[in-house]
Amino acid sequence: MAVGGGPVVHGFPHLETVRAAVTALYKRLSYDTVHTFDTSVAPADVAFGDEDDLYLGVQRVAREMVRHLRLPDARMIVGFRAMEHAASVELAAGPEYFVELNDRFRTHRRDIGAALAHEVMHVYLHRLDLSFPGTRDNEILTDTATTYLGAGWLLLDAYREDGASSQKLGYLTPEEFGYVLAKRASAFGEAPETWFTSAQAYTAYTEGLARARLDERQPPLTAAGWAGRRRYTKERRAAREGGGGGRLEGGGAGRLGGEGYSFSLEAGVLKVTFPCPTCHQRIRVPARGRMRVRCALCRTVLECDA
DSSP states (O other), X not given: OOBOXXXXXXXXXXXXXXXXXXXXXXXXXXXXXXXXXXXXXXXXXXXXXXXXXHHHHHHHHHHHHHHHTTOTTOEEEEEEEOOSSSEEEOOOXXXXXXXXXXXXXXXXXXXXXXXXXXXXXXXXXXXXXXXXXXXXXXXXXXXXXHHHTTOTHHHHHTOEEOSSOEEOBSSSOHHHHHHHHHHHHHHHTOOGGGTOOXXXXXXXXXXXXXXXXXXXXXXXXXXXXXXXXXXXXXXXXXXXXXXXTOEEEOGGGXXXXXXXXXXXXXXXXXXXXXXXXXXXXXXXXXXXXEEXXXXXXXXXXXXXXX
């Protein structure tokens, strides 16, 4: 896992991969399994004070991460050493896994839970045989899974930045962590903003929340704004008039990182394909006005005006 030291990257440069990671979680785990993670790691369960014994404390937090991810037969052996990254884990057959933390965590104990959350998630995904090609995308998958399954708020809370120094754990930007956390909050009815000790983390969460809500206001969803609905109606008309089974990408695609709606004419029936705002699975329905649509992957019921 990377640890920030220089300028922190902001914004949503990895959003397409983040959305693909959420879809992959639902596909690999199923709706029922994802919803067994309906309660996040509690702040009290990973609290680590300066008066605590370093090694006993780190093993206690590691066990909490193992418990949260339901890995009862996994044992984390945690040590410290000087290293460039924040932490690393040796992915073997198990049941013992060796985790190394950066020496800086000897004195920055409040962030040990964040570092361990990411590394134990590597073990969880390894056992699931779920990965993305390439180191960058696989680390984004790990950050996204950690956050969506209830432990990644710790990674966002580890983000701190001022005029003299900065710290950020993980590969996602602070705002992307906020985006995934907001998606989780919507799915499970949580209020993670009450857990943050970092003011910068709270700000990043609110920015991620705003972006997540934008997903819920895209055509053909009925919550879409006037301008979006007007553009959608115009493009739907153009698709109908185009005929010939052609395909027309919706104008919203650019704002959604290439994952907006699109039309297709199939056997004389115009259909619209759009991403589920919860899991980002593509949904295709006839473009014939108001309807209620249920996503087959995450079971979200969507009010649409297709």
